[in-house]
Amino acid sequence: MRHLSITGFYPDDRQDDSLQFELDIEGTELNEKVAHLIESKPLNEVEPGELLLSESQVMTLSELLGVSFPEGLEYFMGTCAKQ
Template sequence: MRYLSITGFYPDEKQDDSLQFQLTIKDYELNQALAQLTESKKLEEIEPGELELTGAQILQIAELLEVDFPEGLEYFIGARAAS
């Protein structure tokens, strides 16, 4: 089964590529909702890799997941295979 993971990093100009935020979503229904929100696809149709999230997407995701995202980071979402 696949699931989605959201990561956050400082912008490139900070010259610090260390991971600053990570959120793994294991709930199937939330993963499906996120897949539709970010790529307009079913979770099973999303290819491996990372997609940069827009500010508008982050706001929608924060509301959906009821999570506060730290400001000043660039966020990415990617599909992962469950181990």
């Protein structure tokens, strides 16, 4: 089963590529909502890989997920396989 994950890294100019934030989105319904919000398609149609999120997408995800995202990071959404 696939699910979505959000990761955060410092911008490239910081020259630190270590992972600073990670959030696995739990639950089928919530994953579907996020897929529709970010990609405008169902989760099963979201392509593998990572997508850079805009500031407005991060703000909307913060409200939807009830999560405070640390400032100053670039955020990416990707698909993961749950085993």
